[in-house]
Amino acid sequence: MELLRKLTDKDFGGTNEISYTNPSINVRAVLLDENNNIALMCMPKFKHNNLNDSYVLPGGEVDSDENLEEALKREIFEETGCHFSIIEELGYFEENCAKDNFSRNTYYYLIKIVGEKGRPQMTESEIENQAEIQWHSLEKALDIITNQIVFDNNMWLVYLKFRDEIIISETVKYLCKCK
DSSP states (O other): OOEEEEEEGGGGTOOSOOOOSOOEEEEEEEEEOTTSEEEEEEEGGGOSTTSOOEEEOSEEEOOTTOOHHHHHHHHHHHHHOOEEEEEEEEEEEEEEETTTTEEEEEEEEEEEEESSOOOOOOOHHHHHTTOEEEEEEHHHHHHHHHHOOOOTTOHHHHHHHHHHHHHHHHHHHHHHHHO
16 A cells, blocks of 8 residues: 655654654554445544534554454444445555654545445444544545644644545546546
């Protein structure tokens, strides 16, 4: 899979410092339904000063006994209840955040629902974070991600917003070429 970008604190006005933690491996997806709407995870618990809820593309961390596709199947089913087929590997990001001391490689896929939309099977953590799945047009999803306000006291969300915005923008371009 193609490396899309390496991200560090310097990309967000920070320092040249780096984290020496081993990178976690994550998968995320642009999940299309039959109308080309995509799934976004809404997380009201991470609301910023009552300005807006946080939104991210579905996905999560790869367990040590999984490969990328197995983790993708598990994460997407947990968060959306949907089965899918992979359309395209979109690429990955390498991240290193000294400020919050994390390192992560996140792999993105473009996927399409196979069969009916299911019911999410959220984890306890996702339930505690009040996560819910919402379906939006690509344009609306891009608008939501682009205009959500995140503060640098939560670099996890800063990096996530940045990546998701790039991926959704690239998906719009990809789908326009395929028509």
